[in-house]
Amino acid sequence: MRYLPKSPSERRQMIEACGLDSADQLFEHLPPEVRLNRPLNLAPGISEYEIVEYFRGRAAECATGYAAFLGAGVYSHFRPVLVDTVVSRGEFLTSYTPYQAEIAQGTLTTIFEFQTMICQLTGMDVANASMYDGSTAVPEAAMMAVRVTKRSGVAVSRALHPEYRAVLNTYAKNQGMPVVEFGYDGDSGAANLEELERSITADTAAVIVQSPNFFGVVENVKAAAEIAHRHGALLIFVFAEAVSLGLLEPPVDADIVAGELQSFAIPPSFGGPFAGIMATKERFIRQMPGRLVGETKDSRGNRAFCLTLSTREQHIRREKATSNICTNQALIALMATVYLSIYGKEGLRELALQNLSKAHYLAGKVKPRFSGPFFNEFVAECGGRAPEAVNKALLKKRIVGGLPLDRFYPELAGSVLLCATEMTKREHMDALAQEMAPQ
Amino acid sequence: MYPEDLRYTKEHEWVRVEGDTGIVGITHHAQEALGDIVYVDLPKVGAQVEQGKPLGSVESVKAVSDIYSPVSGEVTAVNDELSTAPEKLNADPHGEAWLVKVRLSAPGDIVNLMSASEYQTYVGAES
Amino acid sequence: MKVRSHITQNEDLLFEMSSPGKKGYQLPALDVPEVDPRAALGAANVRKDIDGFPEVSEVEVIRHFTRLSTWNYAIDLGLYPLGSCTMKYNPRVNELVARLDGLAWAHPYQPESLSQGAMKIIVQLEDALAEISGMDAVTIEPAAGAHGELTGILLIRALLEKRGNPRKKILIPDSAHGTNPATAAIAGYEVENIRSNAAGGIDLEVLAKAMSKDVAGLMVTNPNTLGVFEESIVNAAAIVHAKGGLVYMDGANMNALVGIARPGDFGVDVMHINLHKTFSTPHGGGGPGGGPVAVKKILEPFLPAPRIRRGGRNLKFDYKRSKSIGKVRAFYGNFGVMVRALAYILAHGGEGLRNATVDAVLNANYIRKKLEPYFDLPYKAPNMHEVVFSDDRQAKLGVRTGDIAKRLIDYGFHPYTVSFPLIVHGALMIEPTETESLREIDVFVESMISIAREIETDPQLVLSAPHSTRTSKVDEVTAARKPILRWRPPAAVQG
Structure with missing residues (x-):
């Protein structure tokens, strides 16, 4: 087999060196009742050519060559070529977690740059080396708020991504963490802050809002933070569309930021792997989960980096750790780091501006459901037709329409969530509008 | 090595009693x-600690x-320098680097603790 | 930054090489009118410049990251014997197929009719993992091993709750990975550590005594972290089951078992599998991974939603699962990692996977045989895919496992796992995997023997290692005492 680098005679030589007659003797100490006495029921191994053919076949059974208006936490942004060039380098791709700092300065330096850029984007003091994704960063942030405030519950905006809320609920229900949801304003589509005010109690550890929220609407983060802080709770700011940070005010009033970096050159890949982030204020570092890289010096006095403050983590503090996270999303975070270095200060703003412009062009041609300010996503009505019927008609034009919202919000049946990015072409927007809101 | 005026625990802490502190x-x-x-x-000033x-x-x-x-007892001071x-x-675990001062609620507690020589024997045996 | 005499020159951070107006990007011309952000978003919502953000050119980007990459050790450079990490070769065809347009650009919410290929990949991977583990059903939603552990313990909790009492405790051997107790705590359980027996395995008497109606289950790693197969696993499972508990297996060491023995056949009720260990997906400097969870039938109703429903003309996502523990991650998990893992399974086939296991175990036993004369082997039971030595002999000369690890770097290898498992004093935990040639292993063995000799003749040489790296010994103490966790612009010079 091509992945097993031994000749039969070398194998024999090793078996003999172990004092054995055959390799099967290596397993003779296993109790007979636990041994598998038949071959695995899997097809015989295939060649590289056949593997490529197999997956080409599966890929052909998925959408290719469609114009799509799907966002909802997964965005189609152009991926600069250099991103894959860098992450395909074996030194990044095939290395382990950088515990041995002297031979992992490459990974450590890029993580330090990553942490810095996340801080710059979010206005926070410190960011970790990544979480699994946005959906799992949210419950990690909630648990962190519980540790910081020594309170037990969280108040969550219903305009937080429904799948993020679902994941939060899974984590919360087993740790006695009550989750109360507060609604959104039926006109603006923004979180209903009056309802937040009523939902928050002396036991609320954190208020969780996403901006732009699931409907694409930009939230009044300052006001939400003011309410949270007045009640002694933290504000957890969540983002799912990272490109929005190129244009939107950073959430400096938040205490913890939890977000999803998929927009930064990470392919949609049917939902993963993505990279989550967590960032916070300096005073909460000790309660933060996940790996951190710090700057230091080597014994010759040169700048060097290493993993640090590890005593928060599971391999040292075990059941008292800030989280059970071990493997994170380092290579995906590297994609984001390369992406941000390519776009840089000006590019990210220009990119965000293109997204804003495209979405507003589209919104001008269909009927937006909400009045709140939006970035590159918004809810639209389908002119009285069923969204499924509209989307079926669009598929014939090789367009994947918006996400029907009845699945997550029964009260929004008849509406879809539409997204436009820098990759969305005007002709496709015109064609979509033609179907959704015939003039 | 281990000052005579301190009392020691099996978990390797010491206490020096000065009046009610x-x-x-x-x-x-x-x-x-x-x-x-x-x-x-370290705990905050005002926190209650228990032997x-x-x-x-x-x-x-x-x-x-x-x-x-x-x-x-109650924590009355914390060594912020640490x-x-x-x-x-x-550098100086038995002196400058004390951790907290506690107003003793049960001064009799210390009879449970080891003397310097007992502790010296204990750590000798442990290692 | 100061220059130095070295074949790779010092490299500034991106922020330090930045200069206003340098560009690494060009966007297409807008085909719609440009919108005024202040009008569209409200002036208060629009940010000022991102302070300190880099502005660099494309050439600088590629050079920066390429130079940094050369400061890393990697599997592509040689043996990476980290115990319990299964650092095996990452086949490149896996990278290619994961990047095929139809897969890499598949949106999780695109219509099912346009997602059939991706769904087939998930189903086929689930089926293969069920066959390999001897279990009845698999969820691919968890994003990593520890995430799989959490999913598994929540499944146990859900079943016990259904039976009327979720119970309070999880039993965990003292040899376990740190993720196990951390996971149990997040799942709302108390942790009771159970002591290993003299052979480093599960002590059935201790287990029987600890097992009560308060105990939800046992978390066990098999082979355990000594690399030793738990020969009493069937009896241990029986003890747990007799009191109504369940057995969770940490699949971190599955590379020792594939094709040889199946957890489903030795009493395990639920386990996770690390796609980034056993199934060759790259570690990427710390991630991403994949932590599918395999279960027995009794736990299937509780698996995270959605499940993929088979049988009809098309595969369908089934969200209507009333007993489900809920979602543990948005969408369907780390799909791109699944593609790579399935490609690996297809490449090997059933017999090939077994052959890989045999070679992995052979490599570890060969290393044990060769190094046993030089290093203490505290637990003598036959080992599987990894071997754990102790530094006892070297410690007497003042050299510890961490020092030997740093010296190994000078010989061109990544160190083994240092000081784990905790039940071994000064552990050297070595896992070669199956993808190492005899020559590579022999060079590693000779390096270890050479270091053992150096410790006897010149311990200082070992204590001050590494000597040949670009970066010499890194000061981790100062990093922790005075954390600097981000770059900041140098303070403006006073004029």
Whole structure:
């Protein structure tokens, strides 16, 4: 087999060196009742050519060559070529977690740059080396708020991504963490802050809002933070569309930021792997989960980096750790780091501006459901037709329409969530509008 | 090595009683076992501590160790210098690098603790 | 930054090489009118410049990251014997197929009719993992091993809750990975550590005593972290089951078992599998991974939603699962990692996977045989895919496992796992995997023997290692005492 680098005679030589007659003797100490006495029921191994053919076949059974208006936490942004060039380098791709700092300065330096850029984007003091994704960063942030405030519950905006809320609920229900949801304003589509005010109690550890929220609407983060802080709770700011940070005010009033970096050159890949982030204020570092890289010096006095403050983590503090996270999303975070270095200060703003412009062009041609300010996503009505019927008609034009919202919000049946990015072409927007809101 | 005027615990803390106050620290043996100490987590002034229960923790780069209070009472002072200079715990664990002062609620507690010579024997046996 | 005499020159951070107006990007011309952000978003919502953000050119980007990459050790450079990490070769065809347009650009919410290929990949991977583990059903939703552990413990909790009492405790051997107790705590359980027996395995008497109606289950790693197969696993499972508990297996060491023995056949009720260990997906400097969870039938109703429903003309996502523990991650998990893992399974086939296991175990036993004369082997039971030595002999000369690890770097290898498992004093935990040639292993063995000799003749040489790296010994103490966790612009010079 091509992945097993031994000749039969070398194998024999090793078996003999172990004092054995055959390799099967290596397993003779296993109790007979636990041994598998038949071959695995899997097809015989295939060649590289056949593997490529197999997956080409599966890929052909998925959408290719469609114009799509799907966002909802997964965005189609152009991926600069250099991103894959860098992450395909074996030194990044095939290395382990950088515990041995002297031979992992490459990974450590890029993580330090990553942490810095996340801080710059979010206005926070410190960011970790990544979480699994946005959906799992949210419950990690909630648990962190519980540790910081020594309170037990969280108040969550219903305009937080429904799948993020679902994941939060899974984590919360087993740790006695009550989750109360507060609604959104039926006109603006923004979180209903009056309802937040009523939902928050002396036991609320954190208020969780996403901006732009699931409907694409930009939230009044300052006001939400003011309410949270007045009640002694933290504000957890969540983002799912990272490109929005190129244009939107950073959430400096938040205490913890939890977000999803998929927009930064990470392919949609049917939902993963993505990279989550967590960032916070300096005073909460000790309660933060996940790996951190710090700057230091080597014994010759040169700048060097290493993993640090590890005593928060599971391999040292075990059941008292800030989280059970071990493997994170380092290579995906590297994609984001390369992406941000390519776009840089000006590019990210220009990119965000293109997204804003495209979405507003589209919104001008269909009927937006909400009045709140939006970035590159918004809810639209389908002119009285069923969204499924509209989307079926669009598929014939090789367009994947918006996400029907009845699945997550029964009260929004008849509406879809539409997204436009820098990759969305005007002709496709015109064609979509033609179907959704015939003039 | 181990001053005569201190009393010691099996978990390697010490206390020096001055009037109704107990000054608490960790032992030379404890700091040596941990290696370079990088962080100390201590209670706030006013906190209640109980003999044998954790009052905080000390950390090296790759280990965390709970500090168990040798006495019961209310914390009246905390050695804030350790937050910026935890290395003092390696340099002078029985002196400058005391951790907290406790107003003793049960001064009789200390009879449960070891004398210097008992502790010396204990750590000798342990290692 | 100062220059130095070295074949790779010092490299500034991106922020330090930045200069206003340098560009690494060009966007297409807008085909719609440009919108005024202040009008569209409200002036208060529009940010000022991102302070300190880099502005660099494309050439600088590629050079920066390429130079940094050369400061890393990697599997592509040689043996990476980290115990319990299964650092095996990452086949490149896996990277290619994961990047095929139809897969890499598949949106999780695109219509099912346009997602059939991706769904087939998930189903086929689930089926293969069920066959390999001897279990009845698999969820691919968890994003990593520890995430799989959490999913598994929540499944146990859900079943016990259904039976009327979720119980309070999880039993965990003292040899376990740190993720196990951390996971149990997040799942709302108390942790009771159980002591290993003299052979480093599960002590059935201790287990029987600890097992009560308060105990939800046992978390066990098999082979355990000594690399030793738990020969009493069937009896241990029986003890747990007799009191109504369940057995969770940490699949971190599955590379020792594939094709040889199946957890489903030795009493395990639920386990996770690390796609980034056993199934060759790259570690990427710390991630991403994949932590599918395999279960027995009794736990299937509780698996995270959605499940993929088979049988009809098309595969369908089934969200209507009333007993489900809920979602543990948005969408369907780390799909791109699944593609790579399935490609690996297809490449090997059933017999090939077994052959890989045999070679992995052979490599570890060969290393044990060769190094046993030089290093203490505290637990003598036959080992599987990894071997754990102790530094006892070297420690007497003042050299510890961490020092030997740093010296190994000078010989061109990544160190083994240092000081784990905790039940071994000064552990050297070595896992070669099957993808190492005899020559590579022999060079590693000779390096270890050479270091053992150096410790006897010149311990200082070992204590001050590494000597040949670009970066010499890194000061981790100062990093932790005075954390600098981000770059900041140098303070403006006073004029």
